[in-house]
Amino acid sequence: MPSRKRDSKRLLVEAARREFGEFGFAGARTDRIAHRAGVNKQLLFYYFGSKAGLFDAVVAEAGTQVERAVTAGADTAHAGGRLRTQLVTVFEALERRPDLTRLVVASPDGNGSARDPVRTLVAELAATISDGQGLGYFRDDADPQLAAQQAVVLLVGYLAMRHAVEPAEDPRGRDRWLDGVCDLLLRSLSW
Amino acid sequence: MPSRKRDSKRLLVEAARREFGEFGFAGARTDRIAHRAGVNKQLLFYYFGSKAGLFDAVVAEAGTQVERAVTAGADTAHAGGRLRTQLVTVFEALERRPDLTRLVVASPDGNGSARDPVRTLVAELAATISDGQGLGYFRDDADPQLAAQQAVVLLVGYLAMRHAVEPAEDPRGRDRWLDGVCDLLLRSLSW
């Protein structure tokens, strides 16, 4: 029989990430998640208690991933370059986690449990901008909080709406967007 | 008995708009839609064939509403003012239709049927920007298509992620955001 300890918990979270990202909370099916993970459906309830519990686990895991990404980009010296690096790193982290992107928008009941990771993300970016202001790299009369919010909406929003907003399946659309976001924000923050 | 012809079709579309906007496609319940509309559930299938058919009807209706809004703001003379007017008008139209906002992101299966309205929206804004360039109001080396996409993502994305991105229930957050978006875009488009 199955060699004990197959790391099923992680397999389930990973499968759930794809499922929730693809169908949203209500559209996701517990059977399908279990099947994707290659384990029995009951294991899902054994470990996480309920569908919502599994959802929370997914969000928590994705959240730490993104937080790690944003703090990782924080060791670039020059403030302008640092913001750009952070934006790129966060975007790449979000790309690898399509779930979080959609979860921000499609949480159960609408009361987002994916709220906290997003807020720390905003706070982290706002801190970078504020630092840049202190060093004289950015305009003093810009609102760091607002700029950080704009950044997050541009990044997350694009990943969530890409299909609707982009005319065709342009593979370079992604790069153009990312460059465009960096340019837009840095231009608005510079004197 | 019910006085014949109660305009149930419209009542159903209206109820469905709220329901889909609140719960997304998969989360929406046909019984609840019928109950909200005050008609029998069967009528839903009588008129629209299926849940997906009703969804399409909702999207189509909301789409024309938004298109009307964006073309309405197009008669302001000065190009800079015209763009600002259009952005505000579109935002207000989207606010009145929370459904479309979420539908762009949470369509059935992910293949968005709300795609077309969004694309015409982008095209319309891009045209305004392009006009402004021709008249010398905007930078010539800006990409109108990209700027229009950024505008839409900022507007729609905010409405979809407001709860996650805003720290508290600040009632003035909405106004600050709208002003911020206009400033951001106009600043990036001006010489």
Added chain:
DNA sequence: CGGCACGCCAACCGTTTGGTTGATAACGAG
């Protein structure tokens, strides 16, 4: 060895879901 806790599963259950059936009532046309 013995037993208990853990990881795991097949089969099942009550409820809810999208969707159907068959009937009724009110018109408009002839």
Added chain:
DNA sequence: CTCGTTATCAACCAAACGGTTGGCGTGCCG
């Protein structure tokens, strides 16, 4: 008046859903 068409409903159904039960094997600790 009659007869087909349109609008409406109550009651029903099969399938799918989230979640439960009971049990089996395996390793670890006494």
